[in-house]
Every structure is written in structure tokens, then in C-alpha cells.
Amino acid sequence: LKKIGVLTSGGDAPGMNNAIAGVVKSAHAKGIEVFGIKDGYKGLINGWFTKLDSDFTLDIISKGGTVLGSARLPEFKEESVRQKAVDQLQKHGIEALVVIGGDGSYMGAQRLTEMGINCVGLPGTIDNDIVSSDYTIGFDTALNTVIESVDKIRDTMTSHNRAAVVEVMGNRCGDLVTYAAIGTQAEVFSPSESKLTEEEICIQVKKLADINHRSVIILISEKQFDAKALAKKIQEVSGYDTRATILGHTQRGGRPTGMDRYLAFTAAMFAVDKLIAGEGGLYIGIENNQLVARDIESTLNMPKPDRTQIINKIRILNSKQIK
Numbered sequence: 501l502k503k504i505g506v507l508t509s510g511g512d513a514p515g516m517n518n519a520i521a522g523v524v525k526s527a528h529a530k531g532i533e534v535f536g537i538k539d540g541y542k543g544l545i546n547g548w549f550t551k552l553d554s555d556f557t558l559d560i561i562s563k564g565g566t567v568l569g570s571a572r573l574p575e576f577k578e579e580s581v582r583q584k585a586v587d588q589l590q591k592h593g594i595e596a597l598v599v600i601g602g603d604g605s606y607m608g609a610q611r612l613t614e615m616g617i618n619c620v621g622l623p624g625t626i627d628n629d630i631v632s633s634d635y636t637i638g639f640d641t642a643l644n645t646v647i648e649s650v651d652k653i654r655d656t657m658t659s660h661n662r663a664a665v666v667e668v669m670g671n672r673c674g675d676l677v678t679y680a681a682i683g684t685q686a687e688v689f690s691p692s693e694s695k696l697t698e699e700e701i702c703i704q705v706k707k708l709a710d711i712n713h714r715s716v717i718i719l720i721s722e723k724q725f726d727a728k729a730l731a732k733k734i735q736e737v738s739g740y741d742t743r744a745t746i747l748g749h750t751q752r753g754g755r756p757t758g759m760d761r762y763l764a765f766t767a768a769m770f771a772v773d774k775l776i777a778g779e780g781g782l783y784i785g786i787e788n789n790q791l792v793a794r795d796i797e798s799t800l801n802m803p804k805p806d807r808t809q810i811i812n813k814i815r816i817l818n819s820k821q822i823k
């Protein structure tokens with residue numbers, strides 16, 4: 501193996517740059533050249549390739565986002581479009597690829613492997629919605645951002661005896677809500693996997709009002725409620741002056757945490773080892789603190805981890821404060 505490429509695809513996540521750095525350093529150590537591909541599969545079909553040097557890695561490891569850029573290219577599902585990518589790679593002598601992204605990006609990586617370009621995927625998304633990895637690159641940073649934001653919202657809600665609805669990202673995965681609820685002692689939380697109804701939320705907040713609880717944080721996963729309308733309803737039922745905050749894209753940016761840097765870099769090293777061994781169609785995850793490589797095909801239908809037990813336990817703890 502003489503030349504490999506690296507690209508970031510789908511939604512960006514803090515730590516993607518550390519994964520890029522891990523690919524560059526571990527490939528260079530084995531005498532392999534690395535080409536950065538701009539804007540994911542879009543750059544792949546257009547030949548937007550730049551040779552990366554080792555010094556580059558020091559400039560990027562503390563930065564959020566992805567220095568390579570990311571884009572979506574739905575046409576990549578068509579074989580004729582993917583053929584353009586294969587042609588570009590062959591023209592540049594690039595034999596294999598590391599793809600950093602989510603489930604959609606892995607499908608592209610799988611299809612490219614079937615067309616003769618070995619690809620290995622790394623789990624990059626803040627949502628933690630890749631079932632074959634306990635944690636994804638970017639989740640820890642986003643979680644810390646959510647917790648810091650909720651702590652700040654708590655300060656002012658407590659000062660004013662208010663309630664706050666806080667909408668958190670996660671696509672269809674509620675982990676950011678569940679983990680942040682535990683980290684901030686949010687009184688009420690509605691993660692994607694264990695949604696509450698508007699009525700259930702209002703009843704819980706009303707019970708807190710009845711015991712003069714000073715402030716209330718209600719964490720909700722995105723794509724469930726209209727946060728402002730929910731806040732209005734809570735205010736009507738509970739009497740708390742209730743505000744809504746949609747944390748939005750602040751959750752996607754920022755300096756990657758130590759845990760994200762560690763996961764990204766070590767997973768990237770592992771991916772390069774797999775490519776050197778001539779393997780492709782794999783994606784790397786972390787399971788019980790061990791890196792694992794699985795066939796992409798086998799991971800797509802894996803069951804989601806069940807968080808019901810912990811969610812219910814925390815809800816019971818929360819309800820105990822209501823006498």
C-alpha cells in the first residue's frame with residue numbers, strides 16, 4: 501500500500517480532525533502517503549485531493565468541525581456516480597480510503613469496497629446513534645457542551661424561580677438527553693427512546709410547583725415537540741414562568757474533549773492497520789473499551805442498546821423528591 505485517502509462525510513463532529521491526524525501519522529510511520537479529500541464524496545468524484553504532511557496534524561487537533569469539510573451527495577447511491585470516484589482514485593494512485601462519518605457514509609464506503617477500493621469507516625457523529633460503537637467521535641464533546649449550557653440556564657432559572665425547556669440534538673437517539681439529564685439533574689427528561697407526552701411533562705412540572713421547587717429543567721430530544729409551544733403549555737398548567745431554549749448548532753462545534761481525541765486517534769490508527777492488512781468493508785467501533793472492526797453489512801441491522809433501565813431508574817429518583 502503506497503497511497504491512501506481520508507474523507508469526512510455526513511454531519512460534522514468535534515474529533516473528526518483528530519481522526520484525520522491519526523490516519524496521517526500512522527500511515528506516514530509506515531511510509532504510506534495520505535491524501536485529504538475535500539467535502540466528502542463530493543470531493544471524491546471531483547478529484548479534490550491534497551497531499552497531507554505530518555506537520556498539518558499539529559495545526560488541527562484542537563479544532564472543532566472538520567478541516568477537510570463535509571458535504572452530502574445523495575447521487576452517490578448510483579453506481580455510475582461512484583464509478584467517477586473510482587476513476588479519480590485510480591488516476592491518483594490512491595488504493596484505499598478511511599471514511600469518517602455516520603451510517604449513511606458507511607453505506608457509501610461499503611459500495612466503494614465492492615467496486616475494488618478498500619474502505620474502513622470511523623464513527624463520527626455527536627448523536628451517538630451508531631449502534632455498533634458504545635461511543636461515537638464527537639459525542640463526549642457535545643455532551644459537555646449540553647451540560648455546560650444547561651448549568652448556565654439553571655443559574656438563571658433558579659434566580660428567577662422559573663422552568664426551562666431545553667431542546668437537545670441527537671437525531672433519533674436520545675443519549676445526549678439521557679446522559680445530560682443525569683449530569684445536570686434535570687427534573688424531567690424526554691429522550692427519543694422514551695418519550696413523554698405533553699400532558700405527562702405538564703403533570704410532573706405541576707407537582708414540582710406544588711412543592712415550591714425553585715427551578716425546573718425539562719430536557720427534550722429534537723424532533724419531538726415544538727419547544728416554545730410546550731413551554732407555553734407548561735406555564736399554563738404549572739404556573740412557572742417557563743422559557744424555551746433550542747441549543748442547536750452550538751452542540752456541533754467546539755474544541756474536542758480529551759475522550760473524543762483519544763477515541764478518534766486510536767480508532768484511526770486501527771483503521772490504517774486494517775487497510776495495510778488488505779481489509780476493507782469494515783467499520784471501527786469501541787465496545788467494552790476495546791476497538792473492534794466489523795463488516796459494515798453486519799452492523800446495519802444491529803439492535804440499539806436498551807437504555808430503558810437507566811432512564812426508569814433516574815425517573816424514579818426524580819419522582820422521590822416530590823413528597
Ligand code: ADP
Pocket residue numbers: 509510511541571572573574575576577578601602603604605606607608609611625
Ligand atoms: P451520515 O453519514 O452522517 O449518516 P448521510 O446519511 O447524509 O450522513 O450520508 C452521507 C453520505 O453518504 C450521503 O450524502 C451519500 O453521499 C452517502 N450515502 C448514504 N447512503 C448511501 C448508500 N446507500 N449508498 C451509497 N452512498 C450512500
